[in-house]
Amino acid sequence: MKLKIIPTKSSLQTSQPLMLLEVPTAQLTQNNSTISLHVLHEISPLIPNSDHFQHAMPPWAPSSYSLWPPTITKSQNLQHHHAFRIPAFLFEVLMRCYSSWVNSGQVAQDLVKDMTDTWISLKSSKNIKRCFDGKREWFVRLDQMSPKDSALIPGPTRSIKDVVRKLASGMKAYGVLHREADEAKVQKKEMVMHVMVNAWNASMSRGFKFRALVAPAAAQGVVLGLDAGKYDPEDFCLVAISKYRWLKPFTLPDGLTTQQVADMVQDGAHRVLLDITRSADNSLGREVHEMLIKSKFTVNVSLQ
Structure with a gap:
C-alpha cells in the first residue's frame, strides 16, 4: 500500500510543505497545534x-531502549557501542545533581566530581x-x-x-x-539504570527523521503460540508515518520529490520493522x- 502525502495546516503557510504521511484509510482529527489527535x-x-x-x-516503559541495542547497532551499522550501568546507590547523588540544576541552571562541580569519581572507581565501570x-x-x-x-x-x-551533566539536566x-526506582520498590529488587552509548553520527539530522506507528497485531487476531517467536512479520502493519519535527517546514533533499521521499521512508520503516521482528525471534x-503483539509501538527512520 502506498502512503499518501497530507500537508498539515502549518505547511499551507510556508513554501516548503511539512508532511504527515499516512495510509489512505486512516481517520485523522487535527487540533490547533497541527498534530494528529x-x-x-x-x-x-x-x-x-x-x-x-x-x-x-x-x-512496558515508554522506550525500553535497553532491549534493543543489538537491533539498533545492526540497523545503523555501528562499529562502536557500549552499555554502562549506573550503580543503584548513586541514584540519590544523581538526584542531588538534578536539584542543583533546577535551582541554579548548572550542576554544582563538587556534586559532578563526587558522582564521577565514585562511578569510575568501581570495578564494573573500568571501561x-x-x-x-x-x-x-x-x-x-x-x-x-x-x-x-x-x-x-x-x-x-x-x-x-558530561554524562552526569546530561542526565542531571533532563x-x-x-x-x-x-x-x-518506583518499579524496583514495588518488585522489591535492586534498581537498574542502564546508559547506552553509541558512536556519534554527525550526519544524522532530526530534520530528516520520521516516526512510524505500528498497529497492535493482536487487534488483527494474532495470538502468540506456545513457542515464542512463532509469528509472521507480516502480522505487524505500519498504519502511519509522521515527520519527527512536525512543527518545522520540511526541505526536500536535493533531487528528490515528495513522493520519492515518502517511498524511501516507507521502505525504510518496513526494513526496521523486519529487523525488530527478527530480533524478537532470535533473542527476546x-x-x-x-x-509487541498486544501493544502498538513506534519506530524511527532517518534519511541519510
Whole structure:
C-alpha cells in the first residue's frame, strides 16, 4: 500500500510543505497545534476490543531502549557501542545533581566530581574512563531520554562528567530514573539504570527523521503460540508515518520529490520493522513477544 502525502495546516503557510504521511484509510482529527489527535472513541470503531485484544496502557516503559541495542547497532551499522550501568546507590547523588540544576541552571562541580569519581572507581565501570577520553564523541541515551532532551549537553558527549551533566539536566531522565526506582520498590529488587552509548553520527539530522506507528497485531487476531517467536512479520502493519519535527517546514533533499521521499521512508520503516521482528525471534523472551503483539509501538527512520 502506498502512503499518501497530507500537508498539515502549518505547511499551507510556508513554501516548503511539512508532511504527515499516512495510509489512505486512516481517520485523522487535527487540533490547533497541527498534530494528529486520536482518541479512544475514534479508534474503537476501527480497532474494536476482542477476545485477543483490549485497549489499555502498555505494561512496558515508554522506550525500553535497553532491549534493543543489538537491533539498533545492526540497523545503523555501528562499529562502536557500549552499555554502562549506573550503580543503584548513586541514584540519590544523581538526584542531588538534578536539584542543583533546577535551582541554579548548572550542576554544582563538587556534586559532578563526587558522582564521577565514585562511578569510575568501581570495578564494573573500568571501561567507562577509556570510552570517555575527552576526544571521541558519543550518543548517550537513558531509555526515553536522548541527547536532545538535555538542557546542558544537548549534543555529543565526550567526558564522563558530561554524562552526569546530561542526565542531571533532563526532565525525561528524571522521569525515567524515578520510574525505575518506583518499579524496583514495588518488585522489591535492586534498581537498574542502564546508559547506552553509541558512536556519534554527525550526519544524522532530526530534520530528516520520521516516526512510524505500528498497529497492535493482536487487534488483527494474532495470538502468540506456545513457542515464542512463532509469528509472521507480516502480522505487524505500519498504519502511519509522521515527520519527527512536525512543527518545522520540511526541505526536500536535493533531487528528490515528495513522493520519492515518502517511498524511501516507507521502505525504510518496513526494513526496521523486519529487523525488530527478527530480533524478537532470535533473542527476546515471551514477555517481550506478547507486548509487541498486544501493544502498538513506534519506530524511527532517518534519511541519510
